[in-house]
Amino acid sequence: MKTNFFKATILALVTIFTISCSKDDSSSTTETNTSGGTTISTWAKFTVATSAGVVKPNYIVMMFETPFSPTAPLPTIIKQVTADANGLANFDLNTLVTTSTPKKYYFEVFTQSGTSYTLKTTYSRYDSDFVKGSHLTTTLLVNN
Secondary structure, three states: OHHHHHHHHHHHHHHHHHOOOEEEOOOOOEEEOOOOOEEEOOEEEEEEEOOOOOEOOOOEEEEEOOOOOOOOOOOOEEEEEEOOOOOEEEEEOOOOOOOOOOEEEEEEEEEEEOOEEEEOOOOOOEEEEEOOOOEEEEEEEOOO
16 A cells, blocks of 8 residues: 555655746747738647657647546647647647637647547646747646
8 A cells, every 4th residue: 555655745746847838928029920020929838658758749739628537528729730750739829819818728648549538648637828929838748
């Protein structure tokens, strides 16, 4: 019993230290468009990896407006991105997040087999408030 508790404690500590999260809500980062005006970029970048740091390419990161529950039907998918060979999933949110009013979005990781999806984010659930100009970089931990 003590061994299971010890393993669970170590896993929780590794999870806490593995997740690196930085969020820059400043609107000072801009890019110039071709007509000479400026636009504020809004994005989220996720690394999909195990708690041991093994990146997972081809996993699907889905974005929802409502929390996901494994016991309920899949909510409406707002946006989804497949992780590249380095386990990176980059969300361009410029057309989705256009105001300074915070809106919460939820992110989960899945694999797909045919038309069904299997949830992979069992260690951590991720949600964040976004406003125009938000930048998010973090790791989504998966079970394998």
